[in-house]
Amino acid sequence: MLELKDVKKTYLGGSTALDGINLTIGPGEIVGLFGENGAGKTTLMKCVLGLLRYQGTIALDGAPVTTRNIARLSFATCEHSYFPALTAKAHRAFYQEHFPNFRAKRFEALMDFFQLPMGKAIRGFSTGQKNQFEVILALSQGADYILMDEPFAGNDIFNREDFYKVLLGILEPEESILLSTHLLEEVQHFIGRAVLLHQGKVAGDVTTLELEEQGRGLMDFVKETYRYQADRVSRALDHLTDRE
Ligand SMILES: Nc1ncnc2c1ncn2[C@@H]1O[C@H](COP(=O)(O)OP(=O)(O)OP(=O)(O)O)[C@@H](O)[C@H]1O
Numbered sequence: 001m002l003e004l005k006d007v008k009k010t011y012l013g014g015s016t017a018l019d020g021i022n023l024t025i026g027p028g029e030i031v032g033l034f035g036e037n038g039a040g041k042t043t044l045m046k047c048v049l050g051l052l053r054y055q056g057t058i059a060l061d062g063a064p065v066t067t068r069n070i071a072r073l074s075f076a077t078c079e080h081s082y083f084p085a086l087t088a089k090a091h092r093a094f095y096q097e098h099f100p101n102f103r104a105k106r107f108e109a110l111m112d113f114f115q116l117p118m119g120k121a122i123r124g125f126s127t128g129q130k131n132q133f134e135v136i137l138a139l140s141q142g143a144d145y146i147l148m149d150e151p152f153a154g155n156d157i158f159n160r161e162d163f164y165k166v167l168l169g170i171l172e173p174e175e176s177i178l179l180s181t182h183l184l185e186e187v188q189h190f191i192g193r194a195v196l197l198h199q200g201k202v203a204g205d206v207t208t209l210e211l212e213e214q215g216r217g218l219m220d221f222v223k224e225t226y227r228y229q230a231d232r233v234s235r236a237l238d239h240l241t242d243r244e
Contacts, residue, residue: 001024001025001026001027001060001061001062002024002025002048002058002059002060002145002176003023003024003057003058003059003060003062004021004022004023004024004044004047004048004056004057004058005022005056005057005058005059006020006021006022006055006056006057007020007021007022007023007044007047007054007055007056007057007058008020008021008054008055008056009040009043009047009052009053009054009055009200016200017040017043017200018040018043018044018047018054018200019040019199019200019201020056020201021040021044021056021197021200021201021202022202023195023202023205025145025176025178026176027144027173027174027175027176028173028174028175028176029176029177029192029193030171030176030177030179030190030191030192030193031176031177031178031179031191031192031193031194031195032179032180032181032184032187032188032190032191032193032194032195033045033178033179033180033181033195033197034180034181034182034184034194034195034196034197034222035196035197035198035203036198036226039197039198039199039200040197040199040200041149041180041197042077042149042180043200044197045075045077045147045149045178045180048065048073048147048178049065049070049073049075049147050065050066050070060072060073060145071099071100071101071141071142071143072143072144072145073143073145073146073147074137074138074139074141074143074145074146074147075138075147075148075149076131076134076135076137076138076139076146076147076148076149076151077134077148077149077150077151078131078134078149078150078151078153080130080134081134081137082122082130082133082134082137083122084121084122084123085121085122085123086121086122087118087119087120087121087122088111088116088117088118088119088120088122088133089118089119091122091133091137092104092107092118095107095137095140095141099141099142100142101141101142101143102140102141102142103139103140103141103142104140106139106140106170107136107137107140109170110135110136110139110140110166111136113162113163113166114129114132114133114136114159114163116129116132116133116136126154127153127154128154128155128156128159130154131151131152131153131154131155132155132159134151135148135151135152135163138151139167139170143175144174144175144176145176145178146175146176146177146178147177147178148177148178148179148180149180150180150181150182151179151181152181152183157186160183160186161186164186164187164189164190167190168190179191184218184219184222185218185219188208188217188218188219191208192207192208192209193205193206193207193208194206194207194208194218194221194222196222196225196226198225198226203225203226204221204222204225206221
């Protein structure tokens with residue numbers, strides 16, 4: 001169980017990115033993390049991983065996240081965490097040595113799925129391939145909480161859609177995913193729960209089962225939560241062009 005209690009993050013210079021986040025993610029949950037640009041999604045993940053200082057508490061099965069349990073968390077980010085000069089083969093050897101639960105079979109199956117070469121330095125991959133490799137590492141590390149922050153920037157729709165299907169097929173029941181993305185419609189059949197952030201606060205939290213029971217779609221829920229203003233574009237244009 002990953003538990004965030006009253007987590008606050010204020011960056012130097014005074015910008016409040018997280019404003020009292022309470023969130024619990026249990027084993028096996030696949031959670032979509034949504035929110036406008038600047039809502040706090042990346043900051044939340046970085047706090048969980050201990051990459052940023054924060055106020056409040058974050059615990060993994062009741063224990064703080066430290067070097068003792070950090071391997072239970074993995075992170076795929078478009079800021080990338082792989083070694084650009086190393087090949088996939090060298091990454092496999094490195095991960096095998098440093099992560100006792102490394103899933104070599106999954107690593108190879110995903111390399112094969114994305115048709116990535118084992119013997120080429122990652123810096124020679126295309127942007128989309130680099131992101132694919134980042135995701136492969138996060139999924140193969142052997143973590144039970146896998147955090148993915150906009151993992152598919154630069155990937156084509158065919159790769160993304162097939163990938164979600166493959167992912168659902170390979171995940172073990174105890175593996176949890178926290179996936180931040182703006183591609184809401186694309187992941188709606190993949191996730192089991194949606195958490196909506198707005199200005200550093202949890203604005204909505206719903207399971208897809210609850211939505212089904214209410215006969216509502218994820219898009220309806222999101223629009224209602226954000227009180228989506230259909231006339232936003234025209235108002236902005238009016239404002240920009242000084243129309244009355
Ligand atoms: N290093 C930083 N220094 C100062 N402010 C920051 C820093 N990183 C993020 N912020 C601010 O914190 C807030 C949350 O940013 P964050 O990157 O977590 O949002 P996000 O939801 O991931 O956005 P996006 O969808 O655009 O990636 C924003 O107001 C942002 O400007």
